[in-house]
Amino acid sequence: MDPVSRRLLKELNDYQREAKTHPEIIELCPADDEDLTQWRATIAGLNNTPFQGGLWNLEIKIPHNYPMQPPVIKFVTPICHPNVHFKTGEICLDLLKTAWSPAWTLKSTVLAISLLLSNPEPSSPLNCDAANLLRCGDIVGYESMIRMYTQLLAMNDDDSNPN
Amino acid sequence: MSSSTANEEPQLTDEQILAFEQKIKDEEAEKIPLVCQKEPISALEEEFKENKPFLDKVKVYVIHIAKAIRGRLANSNNQFRKCRGDGNCFFRAFSFAWFESLMQNPQLFSQAVEKMKSSSELLLNGGFQQLAFEDFYDVTLEQLQQIHTSDPDLLLVNFQTEEISNSIVMHMRFVASAYLKIHSAEYEPFLMVESISIDQFCAQEVEAFGRESDHLQIIALTKALDIPVNIIYLDGSSDEQAAVHEFWPDEAAKGNRTPLQLLYRPGK
Numbered sequence: 001m002d003p004v005s006r007r008l009l010k011e012l013n014d015y016q017r018e019a020k021t022h023p024e025i026i027e028l029c030p031a032d033d034e035d036l037t038q039w040r041a042t043i044a045g046l047n048n049t050p051f052q053g054g055l056w057n058l059e060i061k062i063p064h065n066y067p068m069q070p071p072v073i074k075f076v077t078p079i080c081h082p083n084v085h086f087k088t089g090e091i092c093l094d095l096l097k098t099a100w101s102p103a104w105t106l107k108s109t110v111l112a113i114s115l116l117l118s119n120p121e122p123s124s125p126l127n128c129d130a131a132n133l134l135r136c137g138d139i140v141g142y143e144s145m146i147r148m149y150t151q152l153l154a155m156n157d158d159d160s161n162p163n
Numbered sequence: 164m165s166s167s168t169a170n171e172e173p174q175l176t177d178e179q180i181l182a183f184e185q186k187i188k189d190e191e192a193e194k195i196p197l198v199c200q201k202e203p204i205s206a207l208e209e210e211f212k213e214n215k216p217f218l219d220k221v222k223v224y225v226i227h228i229a230k231a232i233r234g235r236l237a238n239s240n241n242q243f244r245k246c247r248g249d250g251n252c253f254f255r256a257f258s259f260a261w262f263e264s265l266m267q268n269p270q271l272f273s274q275a276v277e278k279m280k281s282s283s284e285l286l287l288n289g290g291f292q293q294l295a296f297e298d299f300y301d302v303t304l305e306q307l308q309q310i311h312t313s314d315p316d317l318l319l320v321n322f323q324t325e326e327i328s329n330s331i332v333m334h335m336r337f338v339a340s341a342y343l344k345i346h347s348a349e350y351e352p353f354l355m356v357e358s359i360s361i362d363q364f365c366a367q368e369v370e371a372f373g374r375e376s377d378h379l380q381i382i383a384l385t386k387a388l389d390i391p392v393n394i395i396y397l398d399g400s401s402d403e404q405a406a407v408h409e410f411w412p413d414e415a416a417k418g419n420r421t422p423l424q425l426l427y428r429p430g431k
């Protein structure tokens with residue numbers, strides 16, 4: 001087995017063993033049993049945040065030289081968030097780009113994305129409308145917009161997401 | 164007219180820009196092996212013959228090396244190796260030079276194996292997850308343990324094999340990082356200017372694969388593994404001699420041991 005697959009299998013075991021300790025990650029696994037380089041994850045919005053009740057699917061692509069290079073992760077379920085592109089799902093998080101360290105795992109990376117939801121960085125926005133509300137201090141407006149999009153797009157009981 | 168052309172410029176995502184940069188670096192890097200065969204120092208003189216400041220220093224460097232290896236096995240005399248300039252060259256050159264120096268020294272070899280075994284403890288103390296470092300650690304320890312039974316050519320072949328060589332680089336990066344994290348009180352003041360925390364520095368500048376090393380990384384690695392190193396810095400300055408930066412893990416033991424000699428030079 002090649003080293004990347006060996007590493008990924010270890011990560012899978014580690015996640016499954018400790019899944020209960022991370023309620024914000026609903027799922028984290030290879031998208032397809034045959035191919036370990038494509039994973040999917042589902043994260044849940046935390047209680048007492050405007051994301052509460054929402055579930056978002058993520059697509060995770062693992063490069064051939066992981067973990068030297070970071071995984072490429074994007075939102076599949078649309079999300080309204082200052083640092084996520086509303087249409088493409090691209091995530092602006094330094095960890096996924098310039099600040100990646102090979103000491104991270106897929107689990108810790110997905111946890112960091114989950115943490116980004118309630119800790120937005122409006123100074124480097126991919127969604128300017130959401131970021132502008134935060135920047136001008138309109139927390140009520142910001143939170144109600146997030147709640148609206150969470151209800152509209154991330155609370156479907158029938159899973160309407162492409163993956 | 165001009166403004167409309169500007170608007171039509173393709174918008175690259177950060178990933179595309181990073182991937183593009185990486186591609187350029189990779190293409191450049193792949194022109195030479197990760198670690199090369201030995202060459203005589205005269206090859207450096209030849210390369211820099213049009214460049215007087217460098218040439219003078221190459222000559223002084225030869226003298227310096229001759230001094231440094233006095234009393235040591237003579238077979239490394241006046242030779243050097245190139246290492247691929249992919250940002251990992253310090254960690255790779257250090258590891259290779261260290262492993263190579265142990266080949267004919269059973270006492271240093273067994274000390275080195277003990278040191279390497281203790282490095283997993285160091286990483287755990289530095290806050291690393293076992294899962295994240297054990298593959299690199301296993302490869303590095305295995306490579307180290309087998310050097311006393313294998314021949315020098317195999318060492319070179321293994322260091323030229325990306326999977327093995329890069330695992331060793333990663334383990335050394337984690338070791339340097341763990342050392343800095345554990346001794347953060349001592350080293351954090353050096354980062355004040357850049358106003359980043361030691362954890363940020365470790366993630367972005369030490370652990371990050373392909374990131375160039377500077378003083379802190381070198382200090383951390385030499386102290387963590389207790390290996391003295393001289394970095395001979397060839398540059399274009401008008402000084403006659405190349406600057407030699409000495410890294411002694413323990414100042415008191417200075418002079419009792421032979422440091423590894425690493426030559427830093429610009430270009431390929």
